[in-house]
Amino acid sequence: xxxxSPAPVMVLVAAVTFSALAFGQNAQTQHxxxxxxxxxxxxxxxxxxxxxxxxxxxxxxxxIQPYGVKAMPNDGKPEHQLPYTxxxxxxxxxxxxxIGPNEVHLTSYNDPxxxxxxxxxxxxxxxxxxxxxxxxxxxxxxxxxxxxxxxxVIWTDGRELPKLVDGGVLVGKEVREPRxxxxxxxxxxxxxxxxxxTVGMMAEDRVWLDGTGRPISDQLRVEExxxxxxxxxxxxxxxxxxxxxxxxxWIAMNKFPLRLQDPxxxxxxxxxxxxxxxxxxKLFGSPxxxxxxxxxxx
Amino acid sequence: MRKSAIGxxxxxAGLLGASSPLFAHHGTAVLDTSKTLxxxxxxxxxxxxxxxxxxxxxxxxxxxxxxxxxxxxxNPAEMVSLGWGKDSFKPGDEVTVSLMPVKNGRPYxxxxxxxxxxxxxxxxxKEGLTPKEIGDSSGGSKFENYPKQ
Numbered sequence: 001x002x003x004x005s006p007a008p009v010m011v012l013v014a015a016v017t018f019s020a021l022a023f024g025q026n027a028q029t030q031h032x033x034x035x036x037x038x039x040x041x042x043x044x045x046x047x048x049x050x051x052x053x054x055x056x057x058x059x060x061x062x063x064i065q066p067y068g069v070k071a072m073p074n075d076g077k078p079e080h081q082l083p084y085t086x087x088x089x090x091x092x093x094x095x096x097x098x099i100g101p102n103e104v105h106l107t108s109y110n111d112p113x114x115x116x117x118x119x120x121x122x123x124x125x126x127x128x129x130x131x132x133x134x135x136x137x138x139x140x141x142x143x144x145x146x147x148x149x150x151x152x153v154i155w156t157d158g159r160e161l162p163k164l165v166d167g168g169v170l171v172g173k174e175v176r177e178p179r180x181x182x183x184x185x186x187x188x189x190x191x192x193x194x195x196x197x198t199v200g201m202m203a204e205d206r207v208w209l210d211g212t213g214r215p216i217s218d219q220l221r222v223e224e225x226x227x228x229x230x231x232x233x234x235x236x237x238x239x240x241x242x243x244x245x246x247x248x249x250w251i252a253m254n255k256f257p258l259r260l261q262d263p264x265x266x267x268x269x270x271x272x273x274x275x276x277x278x279x280x281x282k283l284f285g286s287p288x289x290x291x292x293x294x295x296x297x298x
Numbered sequence: 299m300r301k302s303a304i305g306x307x308x309x310x311a312g313l314l315g316a317s318s319p320l321f322a323h324h325g326t327a328v329l330d331t332s333k334t335l336x337x338x339x340x341x342x343x344x345x346x347x348x349x350x351x352x353x354x355x356x357x358x359x360x361x362x363x364x365x366x367x368x369x370x371x372x373n374p375a376e377m378v379s380l381g382w383g384k385d386s387f388k389p390g391d392e393v394t395v396s397l398m399p400v401k402n403g404r405p406y407x408x409x410x411x412x413x414x415x416x417x418x419x420x421x422x423x424k425e426g427l428t429p430k431e432i433g434d435s436s437g438g439s440k441f442e443n444y445p446k447q
Binding site for chain 1: 327
């Protein structure tokens with residue numbers, strides 16, 4: 001029991017302590033299955049409220065993003081080339097991804113995802129973004145991702161964004177450690193748009209930006225704009241600013257459409273299990289790849 | 299590939315092409331995406347787990363020898379949305395499996411659809427959605443013509 005992760009307990013505590021109003025609002029107004037259909041007459045967006053279970057409006061593939069971030073897929077097209085710094089490009093080339101123009105076979109990848117490392121942020125937005133539960137109260141917004149059953153908290157209580165310093169972030173006078181899901185602060189910029197800034201993520205040896213091996217570093221700053229278009233629809237825009245890896249900020253998700261799910265929908269588990277991964281590789285991955293491997297970058 | 303397997307009912311390039319399987323965990327580099335094999339056999343194990351569910355089944359080749367196949371689907375969360383479940387198959391069930399085989403000729407592949415004797419069909423793509431809409435990256439060789447970054 002000592003080694004047991006506290007994460008599930010923390011999520012439960014967080015969920016229980018959130019305002020009942022935040023949970024109840026959608027349940028009262030959202031008819032089951034209504035969210036499945038484009039609703040041209042949807043009610044207006046509620047004031048300062050993005051709570052609910054959200055799913056990609058364009059279908060699951062929109063959130064899986066197998067070719068990398070939605071707005072800039074790693075498909076080799078000139079218009080999708082990222083503004084790498086020399087170090088960023090070097091780091092990208094050191095990543096052996098299973099998907100993309102430089103994809104390698106199952107026996108030679110080094111995606112941290114496949115050793116069940118935490119996906120981290122912002123990759124949680126860029127890989128298998130599926131049913132996403134958002135809960136909020138007057139102090140914070142919590143996002144529960146289906147993939148990896150991961151969660152993060154966005155503070156909306158007026159606190160300042162921690163400052164990036166050597167070794168982590170400065171919170172007050174205390175240097176705090178980098179986190180897989182960073183440190184997030186959100187501010188409402190109008191009645192229905194929450195802008196979230198996040199810093200303090202893990203360094204490049206622990207996390208990737210997307211499934212095609214694009215890099216991020218501990219110098220990364222992410223801006224998310226959650227714009228609730230109406231009661232049933234929301235758009236998410238994500239901007240990447242990482243001077244260590246990229247020469248300028250760029251948009252990874254551009255008004256990505258989300259639709260409100262039935263509030264009674266029970267989200268399926270989607271996890272990475274080391275034992276199941278080992279079994280999969282032994283039974284399928286290794287024999288299926290045998291004799292077909294090729295060096296990275298080829 | 300074991301060309302002599304009498305369990306292989308059809309080998310056709312492009313067959314079932316419109317229902318290419320959803321995929322997100324890994325690329326298609328190991329798969330021969332131009333082929334679809336359809337074969338009849340009996341389930342030995344249905345493994346409902348991440349990152350991909352695995353169906354193990356036996357067929358018989360022309361000489362009557364048993365050939366053991368292992369084929370993958372997507373992850374459970376995805377398969378639930380397609381109507382598959384932990385109890386969809388049990389050992390001994392007769393199944394007609396259509397799959398994309400791996401390139402190395404061994405009895406492995408990625409499932410496109412499974413049909414039971416009563417006609418019940420399990421597909422790997424939602425009806426009405428295009429492969430692009432579901433994030434299908436089958437035919438990953440399309441990257442081969444793109445410049446490397």
